[in-house]
Amino acid sequence: MTSKNTEVVLSLRGIEKSFGIQHVLRGVDLDVHRGEVICLIGVSGSGKTSLLRCMNLLLEPDKGEIIIEGAPLFRRTGAEKLKLSNAQINSARSKTGMVFQNFNLFPHRTALQNIIEAPLIVKKVPRAEAEAQGNKLLARMGLPDAGHKYPSQLSGGQQQRIAIARALAMQPTIMLFDEPTSALDPELVGEVLAAIRQLAAEGMTMVIVTHEIGLAYELADRVIFMDQGVVAANGDPRELLLSDTNPRLAAFVGRFTEQARLLSPLATPAGPSSTKSNKQG
Ligand SMILES: Nc1ncnc2c1ncn2[C@@H]1O[C@H](COP(=O)(O)OP(=O)(O)O)[C@@H](O)[C@H]1O
Numbered sequence: 026m027t028s029k030n031t032e033v034v035l036s037l038r039g040i041e042k043s044f045g046i047q048h049v050l051r052g053v054d055l056d057v058h059r060g061e062v063i064c065l066i067g068v069s070g071s072g073k074t075s076l077l078r079c080m081n082l083l084l085e086p087d088k089g090e091i092i093i094e095g096a097p098l099f100r101r102t103g104a105e106k107l108k109l110s111n112a113q114i115n116s117a118r119s120k121t122g123m124v125f126q127n128f129n130l131f132p133h134r135t136a137l138q139n140i141i142e143a144p145l146i147v148k149k150v151p152r153a154e155a156e157a158q159g160n161k162l163l164a165r166m167g168l169p170d171a172g173h174k175y176p177s178q179l180s181g182g183q184q185q186r187i188a189i190a191r192a193l194a195m196q197p198t199i200m201l202f203d204e205p206t207s208a209l210d211p212e213l214v215g216e217v218l219a220a221i222r223q224l225a226a227e228g229m230t231m232v233i234v235t236h237e238i239g240l241a242y243e244l245a246d247r248v249i250f251m252d253q254g255v256v257a258a259n260g261d262p263r264e265l266l267l268s269d270t271n272p273r274l275a276a277f278v279g280r281f282t283e284q285a286r287l288l289s290p291l292a293t294p295a296g297p298s299s300t301k302s303n304k305q306g
């Protein structure tokens with residue numbers, strides 16, 4: 026996405042989270058703009074998943090403020106916590122759709138049943154309407170005939186596309202992805218990246234935790250580098266991923282480009298885009 030929209034749809038302020046004595050988020054500020062694609066990168070343990078889960082309150086921060094489309098989802102400053110009704114929380118949460126690393130589909134339900142579950146139960150959409158919408162989403166994900174199949178009958182790439190369809194079924198404002206391709210066999214990564222690329226082209230607002238440096242380079246409007254629980258770098262992927270002003274970021278990116286170079290004798294040594302050609306070859 027190149028068209029910049031200045032409307033903030035998700036705002037995080039001073040987000041802090043500890044697990045016991047481990048301070049994993051140490052004051053994170055982040056604004057997500059409508060239509061923006063943000064890729065969140067960083068070494069394992071830097072707090073990416075925790076931050077993403079805070080964005081829809083799957084994980085409750087200890088401190089800070091979360092606002093989605095102008096409505097507060099969470100606020101705690103000092104000992105004072107903003108009281109919100111369940112309806113307010115559910116309404117704000119339903120504006121985000123989450124896609125997990127391991128798909129998290131219900132194993133005993135078909136693909137279509139997985140997709141229509143939340144619209145039926147949470148949004149009380151009539152079944153026929155939910156099914157029609159679900160079938161449209163299946164087609165949009167390139168799986169028009171998968172509706173009656175169970176997750177175990179589908180490949181990882183197909184399951185992840187069903188999981189994306191399931192998140193889209195609630196018509197979220199923002200899609201959140203936690204390493205959506207990292208549990209996949211390499212040959213299945215491309216089909217999921219293609220689905221994500223398509224959503225970006227349609228203007229979906231997305232926050233994507235990813236190790237696909239190539240995806241970040243090519244697709245992101247903004248890359249956020251998380252390091253030890255803070256946003257250590259934040260900017261245009263072309264500038265950020267190729268710059269050496271943050272040595273820890275440069276080392277992180279270097280690992281991937283070096284890997285790509287070793288794996289593909291044809292990959293140019295020019296930068297992170299070599300990962301892309303390598304991964305999707
Ligand atoms: N539920 C939890 N209980 C205890 N520690 C956790 C929990 N979730 C995450 N952590 C710890 O918090 C740190 C950050 O984890 P995480 O947010 O998953 O990082 P990342 O996604 O960047 O790998 C890690 O050290 C992890 O072990």
Ligand SMILES: [Mg+2]
Nearest residue numbers: 073074075203
């Ligand atoms: Mg993680």
